[in-house]
Amino acid sequence: MNHRHLLPEEIDLLLDGEVGFGVAPLRDHVQECAQCRARLDDAQLVAAALEDLPHFSPSFTLADKVMAQVPVFVPWHVAARDTAVRWLPTSTAGRVAAGGLVAGAGATLTAGAVWLASRGDVVGVATDVAGTHLRTAAAQVLRDGMVTLFGPAVMDTLQHGGLVGLGAIAAGFLVAATASAFGLRAIASAARRRD
Numbered sequence: 511m512n513h514r515h516l517l518p519e520e521i522d523l524l525l526d527g528e529v530g531f532g533v534a535p536l537r538d539h540v541q542e543c544a545q546c547r548a549r550l551d552d553a554q555l556v557a558a559a560l561e562d563l564p565h566f567s568p569s570f571t572l573a574d575k576v577m578a579q580v581p582v583f584v585p586w587h588v589a590a591r592d593t594a595v596r597w598l599p600t601s602t603a604g605r606v607a608a609g610g611l612v613a614g615a616g617a618t619l620t621a622g623a624v625w626l627a628s629r630g631d632v633v634g635v636a637t638d639v640a641g642t643h644l645r646t647a648a649a650q651v652l653r654d655g656m657v658t659l660f661g662p663a664v665m666d667t668l669q670h671g672g673l674v675g676l677g678a679i680a681a682g683f684l685v686a687a688t689a690s691a692f693g694l695r696a697i698a699s700a701a702r703r704r705d
């Protein structure tokens with residue numbers, strides 16, 4: 511015979527009619543122990559009473575009502591994707607045109623920044639009124655930005671390759687921009703398929 515009384519979860523096992531390994535000793539104990547038998551009887555009474563209660567289920571709109579009042583945190587990449595999806599034209603031709611616009615604008619901006627970064631003197635003349643410090647700082651920020659974006663090799667390329675290097679970088683960006691535009695489109699259509 512077991513040397514201890516049954517634990518609540520062991521009572522539950524017997525209540526549920528479990529037949530696994532280890533249940534037999536529990537049954538044996540209940541046979542021999544009046545106290546545990548009484549607890550099992552009580553538990554059976556409660557379970558039977560619960561079974562007789564009317565079964566309620568929440569309204570199917572409950573989840574929506576609750577969630578309407580819960581401030582949901584949307585991660586930035588999900589928000590960005592949703593915005594992109596909203597802005598994306600529905601027709602294929604429209605999407606290709608939009609992708610071209612995005613790539614073109616990005617390429618123009620990049621080419622402009624690259625050109626400015628490689629022409630510190632031009633930036634200097636433009637900001638002459640602001641003084642030497644600001645001038646140097648502006649050129650430095652541009653250079654740092656270029657190095658961060660494209661790696662240290664970009665300044666070498668610019669200094670030695672000149673316009674050819676600039677063209678190569680612009681072409682590289684164009685490819686990247688086009689690829690990301692198509693990637694966004696793939697994400698959008700994948701999201702639509704899930705819906």
Ligand SMILES: [Zn+2]
Pocket residue numbers: 514515516539543544545546547
């Ligand atoms: Zn007992």
